[in-house]
Structure formats: C-alpha cells, structure tokens
Amino acid sequence: MRRTRMAAVGAMLAAALLAGCSEEPAPTLTPPPVPEYAPPAVTEEHAQEILDDVELTILEADAAGDAELLAPRVTGAAQEFRRAEYNLASVSGGESGPKKLWTDSALTVVTATDGWPRSILAVSQPTAGDTRRLLLGLVQDGPRDPYRLVAWSSMLPSATTPTFPAASVGTAPVTADQAGLSATPTEALTWLAASATDIESEGSAHFADDPYRERVRQELADLKQAAEAAGEVSWEWTPGEIVFGVGTADGGALVMGTLDTVMTMRKTIDGAKLNLGGEWAWFVGGDPVDAAVTGTYKTMVTLYIPPAGSEDLIQLVGAERVMTGAERVE
Template sequence: MRNSQRFTTILTCILAGTLIAGCTPDVPALDVDQELVEAETPALTDVQMAEVTQVVGEALGAADAEKDTEALEQRVTGPALKIRQAEYRIATAQKSDDSLSELPATMQSVFMTNSQGWPRTIFAVSERPQNLEAERFVVYTQESAQDNYELWGWFPLFPGITVPTFPASGVGTQELSELDETLQLAPTDAINQYVSLLKKPSGDAKDTFNIENDTFVKEISDLRKYMKDAAKQVEGEYKESIKPSDEWHALRTIDGGAVIVTSIELAGTLKGESGALVTPSAIEKAFLKKDAKVKNALTVKRTAIIGVYVPAKEQTTQPYVLGRLLKTTGASIPD
C-alpha cells in the first residue's frame, strides 16, 4: 500500500492558553494540485542513496580487512552475508584475499522503490570493478524504519546483457508481490521455471527463457557433466539438488515488466565405490575440519544469486536472466 501525502493548513492564535478568534484576517484557500499531492515519491533522494552505498561500502571494507563476520552482519544480510562469510573462510584457509568478490561502493545507476512502508528494496548497478570484471547488479534492503539499509545481494551482469529501464530515481518504482498478475510469469513461477531449466536444459522450460547471453545454464550443465565423468572414474555416482530460495525481491521496470532477484541453493554429492578416495579441492578443504579424513564421498554446497527479467503480459519479449553469482559455501564428508 502507498501512503499519500496530504497537506492541512491550520491557523491558530494562542494567548495565555486561550484560543482567540479573529486575531488575523481570513486566509484564502490554497489551490492544490491533487495529483501532485497524491504522487508517489522515492523512498530516498539521490544524495541519501549515495550515503547508503558509501556507508555500506565502508562497513564491508572494514569487515573484509579483518575477515570479521560479526562486523559484516551490521550492514550485510541475506545471501550476500552467507556468501561473504564463506569467502572469509576460504580467504583465511588460503591466507589470500583472492576469494573475495570485488564490489564497488559507487553506483552508476540506482532504481529506488517509492514504497512509503516497509520492508523496502533498492536495486543498483555498480561502476565497473578495478579487476575489469562485469558491473555488479546490487540489492539493498531495509526491514523497518528502525533498521539500517543493508546489502542483501549482488551478482555480475552477463556480457552483452541489457539491463531493463527503470523509472528515474526521482520518481521511484513499485515493489511487486506474488499477487501481481501483470507479468508473463508470477515471480515464484519465473524462479521455479528457471531452476527447472538449470536441472534439465532440454526440458519444458527451455522455450520459456531467452538464454542467448545466459552462461549460467551452460555452466551448471558443464559442472554436471564433469562430476558425472568423475563418478565413472571411481565407479560411483553423482547426485545433485538445485533448490530456489523462498525469499526474493522484485521492482517494476518502466515497460511494465519486473526484475526479480533471488538466491538458489545447489548441492552435489560424488560417491565412489568402497575404497575409492574423493579428494576435496583447496576451496572445499576450507569448509572441512583440519583432521578430516578423505573418504569415498564428498558433498559440496554452492549458493547462487540471480536476477530474472520478466516482461509484462502484453510484451512479446521472453524472460531472461541478467547475470549470476555462484560461490562455494560449504563442504562435508558424508558418513
């Protein structure tokens, strides 16, 4: 729901606690443009949003310097927190910061909600990182008026991808709910169908999405093939699971569509015959106990963050994914 701003003019004169009538001449009625009064406005100004990105960036930088997970929690939440904590664990184990994703604090575009209630969501596209990787699509959230804005998620854009146009930051845009019926696919339907595509690229969902610039589908297919080939070498099997998160954020684009950002949990278990050894990689070792003994099985967990553009119903454009972040966030040796 959106709260309209209303203006009320009250003229009073108070003398010794008593209201005195007729203390001033009559004030003419104001001629108010009701459309402007009821217009929705962005939750933050551009200046305020720049302050948010700067404060979050400084907090992230300070936490990164010490690999301090408690400090991280002050300004980072959701899948971004899970992924950064995993990156800290890898960096500590490898005594190198190479595992830390670079996330610029300066944004070149900001897409603000005009919600006057909470929770609130803001999308942004960062400047190009110093390592010259793709720009990051960034999500900030604020749970309540008493909470700080926090970094909820980010992902690099696919090469050649076009970010849909949002209303100008001075106007703001709408947050979508699952009840919205204006899109080709409801948010959860779009997420679930994309997960189906990751699981089976040749399945029913293959005609739903435009994957011309989408490298994630091929990436997961290649990983699956590699692991199944590895299973053959140890005369075993490879099992995987890909599950969408139940948390997502969506803002409407200027053409009536929407961008939906969510996370996906992936897990794969490689198990060989009795006596075989499945050796974890250096990254996977960071999540195992130092005295863990290599056995014939290993489970690896990964977390992905994706952004899906879903056009309005009347559009002929197919839904497509803007980019993805995929990071190892756990490993274990099954009993």
C-alpha cells in the first residue's frame, strides 16, 4: 500500500511538472552577432616572421645591387623604387646607396577579411644609428601568394600614427575609391600632388601642414634663386596610384601611394652659365647646360584620411623620394 501511494504521488508530481513545462515558451538561442568582416588570418607573431623574410630578401638584393632578387618579397612601387636607388648608387660610383630598410615592428596592423588581397601594415622600431621609423605596407594578392612589400616611407618627425583596432581583431581593407572618408584615397593623392609646390592650390586647404612639403617648397625656392642669373626652374608633380590601404579605429584610413615629379632647369640668358652638380651631374655630367635639362623623381607617401564628417584635415604621415634619371634637352 505504501509503495502504491508513493508511486501515485510520483506520477502526480511528474504530471504537474510536465504540465508546468508545457505552459512556458521554449528557450530561444540567440546567435552571436556576425562581425563586419572575418577575423585576421595572420597573428602578430606570424606577421613578424613575414617581415623578417622580407628584410632578408632586401639584404640579399642590396648586396648584389639587383632589383630582380627582390621579386619574391618586394613588388610594384617598392621594387621600382629600390631599383632606382640601385641605379643611383651605380651612376654615383657608390657615393649614394640605398637607404637602410629594417622590419622589427613596434606596431602591426592586419586586415580581417575572408577574401583577397590581404594586407599588413608595420611601423618599425628605430634601429642602431638610425632614429627613423619606417611605415611598411605588405599585400598578399591570393591564397597561394606570399605577402610582399608594395610601399614604404620614412615617418615624418612631427607625425603620429592614428589608432588602429587590436591585431587580434583586425581592421578593414581600404581601396583607392573607398567611400565613407573625408576624401577618397585617389582624391587625397591628387590634392597632395597639387599642393606639393603650390601652397595656394585647392588641395592645400584639405591638408594639415607638414615639414616634408615645407622642405620641398624651400628646395624649389632655393633652386630658382640659384638659377635666376642664368635661367629658370620649374617643377611638376603628378599623382601616381594608391597601392595600399587599411582602416583606422576612428573610421578613417591610412593609405600609401606614389607621386611622379619632373623638374626642368632651362637656360634663358645668353652668355650665362647654368651649372649642374650632385645627382644631376651623376646622370648627365657636370658641363653647363646649353638649353635645358630635365630630372625625374619618384616619391612614395603615406597619408591619414579622416572619416567622412570629421573636421580633421588629411595628414601626410610619411614620405620617401628618389631621383630616377635626368637628361639634357636641346
């Protein structure tokens, strides 16, 4: 009888519990939010290993003075820039050599995307005997391709790097026509080219002051003054292309691009002498100019572009220039 009562009580309790459960809604599983982009595919440690491989390739190419040896780890604008430095070392008889590049990183930024290309930005530590910080842009074009250096520049003394998302989170890739910025990277590069020698240009209003363009303008003024007794000097800057871009934590972008420059010195006063020296003489000799001489330069630049709606100005963060050639014009 006791067992029967216990069984009955147990049955009634089970029925009550089942009835209670049936009246409550089933729990709903809420999945985590889908991130805007995939997690970064490269850790900081792996990124530094990649950077070390890039540096080793550069050292080997520098020792041989052969730009073709750069191809496994250096490409595009970076390879052509280094080729110009090797050529300058050759025509100068060793007086001018390629600037030292190193990749020990103080800051590493990795894009987080499930597609390609993928990018790594590194800001180097200063090294022994050189207080510069280098801005290094690397790109992986496809899943079977290595990361290659596509551009670099020396960080300007007065510049600061913007804030980036943590490397464990990653950042968004940025294209040449990226929307959502105060200007597209292509527009910013065009404005920079116009403002390099003309402080009154429309582009100047979009840029914060920087020591690099001040130095360029002073250089042009000094050349004009030195040449005025014999002729005239002109300088034309044209935008190249955007080769690298990553997003910043505030919704802006850090981008790298190229500029091309043609400088012309023309003799306009009969009987005067327009003499050449330095890099110009390495390419065309030191004889006075009879008619005119033109020199070409390539510059790699790094820009910070604020997000759309910001009152901040575009900043030139880094720059690197090399003379690529010169020729006499009759």
